[in-house]
Amino acid sequence: MIVKPKVVEAMNAQIQSEFTAMAQYTAIAVYFDMEALPELAGFFYRQSDEERMHAMKFVHFLLEAGAKPIIPGLPELRNDFSSPEDAVQFALDQEIKVTNQINNLVAISNRENDYTSHNFLQWYVMEQVEEVDTMTTLLQTIKHAGGSLLLVEDFVRRNFAAGTAADAPAE
Ligand SMILES: [Fe+2]
Ligand SMILES: [Fe+2]
Numbered sequence: 001m002i003v004k005p006k007v008v009e010a011m012n013a014q015i016q017s018e019f020t021a022m023a024q025y026t027a028i029a030v031y032f033d034m035e036a037l038p039e040l041a042g043f044f045y046r047q048s049d050e051e052r053m054h055a056m057k058f059v060h061f062l063l064e065a066g067a068k069p070i071i072p073g074l075p076e077l078r079n080d081f082s083s084p085e086d087a088v089q090f091a092l093d094q095e096i097k098v099t100n101q102i103n104n105l106v107a108i109s110n111r112e113n114d115y116t117s118h119n120f121l122q123w124y125v126m127e128q129v130e131e132v133d134t135m136t137t138l139l140q141t142i143k144h145a146g147g148s149l150l151l152v153e154d155f156v157r158r159n160f161a162a163g164t165a166a167d168a169p170a171e
Pocket of ligand 2: 021098131
């Protein structure tokens, strides 16, 4: 097995975080769908798909490296939000948490002299820059719009529509 056991353990924990983010983003998308804000809903459905891709990259990496991926159960998720700003702030907080987790994974791979994993993880390091930036921009836009959510819908349609750079799968 190329990957070190401590790294495998931490990556399996990260697989749970990524699947949790997948389901949490679906819950946020559903909230926006119920608020009749289809662009925001679509944005979060697409984010949810991306999180599945993040989880599956770890799954396939572990398999290739001869380690066993664990497909986890998920913790309780938030399904209720007091406002669009609340939902997006929650999403941003989650991305910041995931960024810290990825950094911690890199630190573990360093400590274990696991250069294979260290190299693999660099993709996530850069992906998190984009994730935090996107969510920060969306939160700022909601604040600028001052309650005019149709302006936010327009912004999302123009900037984060399916197939645009911010939305494109990273690979
Ligand atoms: Fe992710
Ligand atoms: Fe993410």
